Amino acid sequence: MSEKCSATKRGEYWATVRANKQIGERFYRLGLEFSGAGAEAFARVQAGQFAELDLSSAALPSAETIPQELVDAAGRKILLRRPFSFADVDTRDDRTLVDILYCVVGPATLRMTTLAAGGSVSVIGPLGNGFRVPDGKKTALLAAGGMGAGPLQHLAKILTADFPQIDAVAFAGAKTAEELPFERRLDKIAQQLEFSLPEFARYGVRSLVATDDGSAGFAGPVTDCFSEWLGKSDLAGESMVIYSCGPEQMLARVAEIAKTRNIDCQVSMERRMACGIGICQSCAVECRVADSAETVYKLCCEDGPVFDSKEVVF
Ligand SMILES: Cc1cc2nc3c(=O)[nH]c(=O)nc-3n(C[C@H](O)[C@H](O)[C@H](O)COP(=O)(O)OP(=O)(O)OC[C@H]3O[C@@H](n4cnc5c(N)ncnc54)[C@H](O)[C@@H]3O)c2cc1C
Ligand code: FES
Numbered sequence: 001m002s003e004k005c006s007a008t009k010r011g012e013y014w015a016t017v018r019a020n021k022q023i024g025e026r027f028y029r030l031g032l033e034f035s036g037a038g039a040e041a042f043a044r045v046q047a048g049q050f051a052e053l054d055l056s057s058a059a060l061p062s063a064e065t066i067p068q069e070l071v072d073a074a075g076r077k078i079l080l081r082r083p084f085s086f087a088d089v090d091t092r093d094d095r096t097l098v099d100i101l102y103c104v105v106g107p108a109t110l111r112m113t114t115l116a117a118g119g120s121v122s123v124i125g126p127l128g129n130g131f132r133v134p135d136g137k138k139t140a141l142l143a144a145g146g147m148g149a150g151p152l153q154h155l156a157k158i159l160t161a162d163f164p165q166i167d168a169v170a171f172a173g174a175k176t177a178e179e180l181p182f183e184r185r186l187d188k189i190a191q192q193l194e195f196s197l198p199e200f201a202r203y204g205v206r207s208l209v210a211t212d213d214g215s216a217g218f219a220g221p222v223t224d225c226f227s228e229w230l231g232k233s234d235l236a237g238e239s240m241v242i243y244s245c246g247p248e249q250m251l252a253r254v255a256e257i258a259k260t261r262n263i264d265c266q267v268s269m270e271r272r273m274a275c276g277i278g279i280c281q282s283c284a285v286e287c288r289v290a291d292s293a294e295t296v297y298k299l300c301c302e303d304g305p306v307f308d309s310k311e312v313v314f
Contacts, residue, residue, distance in 0.1 A: 010126055010277075013038030017119045018097065020112075026067075027181045028113060029087065030100045032121065039096040045089050046130025047155035048245075048268050048306045052081035052276040053100075054122040058111035066110065073107050081124060082108045083273045083301075085245075087150035087199075088157065101150035101181055127276050128305050131155050131243050131266055133163055138239040141263075142170040142205070143226050143254050145246020149181050151268060152245055153199050160203040170200045170207040171229070173222020173250075177215040191217055222246075223253040230261060237262040244268070244309075252314035265309035271300040278302040286313040 015038060018031035034042050042051075056078040060066070066074050088099040104110055115121060131151075133140075140159055142152040149172050159168050174180045182197050190196040194206035196217070201207065209217030210225035218225035244254040245268040258265030271283035283300035288311055295313055298304065 009037070009041045010124070011037070011041060012122060012124045013041060014120050015098075015123050017115045017117055017121060019117055020115050022113075023183045024181060025178060026104045028102055028104070029183075030102060030112065030115060032098050032100070032123070034096045034098070034123075035094065038123070039091070039094055042089065042096045042098055042126060043091050045086060045098070045126040047158050048085065048130035048151050048266075049126045049128050050083045050085040050276075050305065051123045051125030051127060052083055052273070053108075053112070054081050054124075055108045055111045058121075059114045060111055061114050067104070070104070070106065070110055074110055076107045078108050078111065080274055081276065083127070083276055085151040085154075085268070085305075087153045089154060101147065101153070103147050103181065124276065128301055129303070131268075131306050133159070133166070134241055134264055136239070137166055137241045137264070139235055139241075140166050140168040141226070141230075141240060141242045142168060142200075143222060143242060143244040143246070143250075144170065144172045145222055145244075145250040146174050146179065147181055148245030148247075148250075148268065149199070150245075152243060155243055156200050156203045156205040160205065168203075168205045169194070169229070170197070170205055171210065171222050171226045172197060172200075172207060173210040173212075173225065173246075175212045177211055180209065180211070180216065221250070221253075223250055223257065226254065227257050230257065240264070242266070242309075248314065251309070251312075255309035255312065255314060258309055266306050267309045267312060268305045269300050269307055269312065270305065273301050276301045287311045288313060 015032035020030045084100045086098050087101040090097045144152045195201045197207040210222040240263045242265040251267040274280040274282040284297040285300050287298045
């Protein structure tokens with residue numbers, strides 16, 4: 001993890017569904033279990049890596065439960081696999097258990113809600129690279145927007161287990177409290193103590209919440225909350241590393257803050273992905289070439305999804 005992710009045995013594996021729990025109006029946590037070669041392949045998956053799930057044969061939920069704005073899209077055939085990252089990875093005996101935090105936004109994620117315990121799903125992975133921990137860092141700042149919280153929960157777990165010398169603080173934002181993809185509601189005292197989200201607190205990681213409408217935590221964009229926290233901190237820029245995952249506009253702002261304060265920063269980019277394995281070229285990310293005014297296009301699925309924020313042209 002301290003440098004680029006190690007080689008993983010990527011392939012197509014079948015996973016058994018352990019659970020598929022609804023945790024919010026549109027949010028679910030899907031638990032999958034791999035055995036055999038799949039268990040081996042996913043056991044060492046890095047935070048930020050992802051997998052492509054085949055949801056083409058999953059059933060649609062009953063018509064009355066389909067949100068009005070997805071009714072038209074619901075009937076579309078799912079021709080392509082969909083990319084998802086991991087919120088947790090655990091090994092038990094010879095099995096690997098992974099959790100995926102997902103939001104229902106279209107036909108594939110709608111069908112995903114009907115995956116039931118005992119069922120199975122085809123998964124290609126692990127894919128892409130993961131977050132890296134540069135040498136000499138003392139503080140890691142995890143900035144999540146919306147569904148970006150998933151891979152950062154996984155990262156919080158890895159930092160706590162493998163890098164105990166690093167103190168981590170998480171920042172999680174959404175438009176409203178209802179749109180925060182976490183299981184339990186926020187408690188004021190926990191918020192004041194900066195341990196408000198159990199998903200991070202379980203790893204001893206403090207967390208601050210921000211909502212655009214002020215319905216929970218800091219009132220305003222999570223990047224303002226993040227910037228305010230940094231403004232009050234006397235930590236040296238070189239001792240910190242920022243990890244961010246969320247909407248592109250938010251990543252651009254985080255990259256700007258990191259640049260101003262001279263802090264290393266890694267961002268997990270999202271692109272529509274047709275293949276996930278570097279063939280279709282549909283996931284280009286414009287990147288700067290070091291010491292040059294030129295730019296090149298890199299592939300989000302193969303060169304990313306995690307990029308150095310200085311590299312990305314937002
Ligand atoms: C590396 C990676 C990791 C991801 N991890 C997760 C995760 O952990 N949890 C999760 O809920 N989602 C994750 N996503 C996004 C997820 O893949 C999409 O939400 C999913 O494909 C939607 O499928 P759908 O058929 O339900 O909706 P679609 O009809 O495919 O999309 C619904 C709407 O969302 C937009 N959209 C879909 N995918 C993207 C994208 N990649 N970038 C920008 N806009 C998009 C579409 O333009 C459309 O407006 C990840 C994406 C990437 C690239
Ligand atoms: S998704 Fe096909 S090349 Fe990246």
